[in-house]
Amino acid sequence: MATIRTARTAWEGNLLDGKGLVTLASSGIGEYPVSWASRAEQANGKTSPEELIAAAHSSCFSMALSHGLTGAGTPPVKLDTQADVTFQPGTGITGIHLTVTGRVPGLDEADFVKAAEDAKANCPVSKALAGTTITLTAKLAG
Known part of the structure; x- marks a missing residue:
């Protein structure tokens, strides 16, 4: 539905x-x-379309990554995701960078990065923003 x-x-x-x-x-x-x-220019207590996109993307990505990790038998304890949306006046949104740090018992760094890349490619907001370059930095905490 x-x-x-x-x-x-x-x-x-x-x-x-x-x-x-x-x-x-x-x-x-x-x-x-x-x-x-x-x-x-400066936020000065106001928001922007790009900040709202960053909020949507960071939350959608976190949900997708959590779902993927859980489905693989390694549910996360915590995921901390930041989305940085770059806006260039006269050009538009020129890129989005996702940064995620996770606490996932029983998972090594390489498998975490692989799961994060999959979430980046497949979360619905990433798909909606497919015309924009989306990059990722993923690491395990501690």
Whole structure:
């Protein structure tokens, strides 16, 4: 059964001086201010489309990796994932770098990296962002 998630943005003004408010409507967890300056310069307490993509990608990747590791008989104790989305004004999103550190008893570094590469290739958000270069750094903790 398909699930639909909804977010809305109300925008006022032109691109450079305007401002918007992103509402995470499905979850109801909040409204977040957004502006061109928060996208192209400094966040200053506002979000950006790229930060929202980073949140979606890091969480989707973590879920996919957890699922893959568990399916292989080595469930993770903890995964810590960061997604860095690079935005170049005038060009757009030029890349995404995922960094994951995991605590996975009974798994060696090579198998962890292999599982992370598989999750990177197959998580639904990675697939949706297939037109962007996605890179990965994966390591076991400790």
